[in-house]
Amino acid sequence: xxxxxxxTELDKWGVKLWVENDKLSIEAPKGVLTKDLFDSLxxxxxxx
Numbered sequence: 283x284x285x286x287x288x289x290t291e292l293d294k295w296g297v298k299l300w301v302e303n304d305k306l307s308i309e310a311p312k313g314v315l316t317k318d319l320f321d322s323l324x325x326x327x328x329x330x
Contacts, residue, residue, distance in 0.1 A: 285326045299328070 283291070292299065297310040306328065308315070 283322065285328070288322055288326055288328070 289299075292310075295310065295314050297308065297314060300307050
């Protein structure tokens with residue numbers, strides 16, 4: 283999965299990403315943020 287596909291999937295799952303004070307913030311429905319998802323974010327250099 284490329285970065286654009288990942289961001290599209292995150293949007294479908296209701297995950298919100300934004301930058302606040304030079305740090306990436308994330309908000310997601312309960313149960314969506316799994317270890318695999320965090321690994322995918324890190325793989326694409328989307329660090330939370």
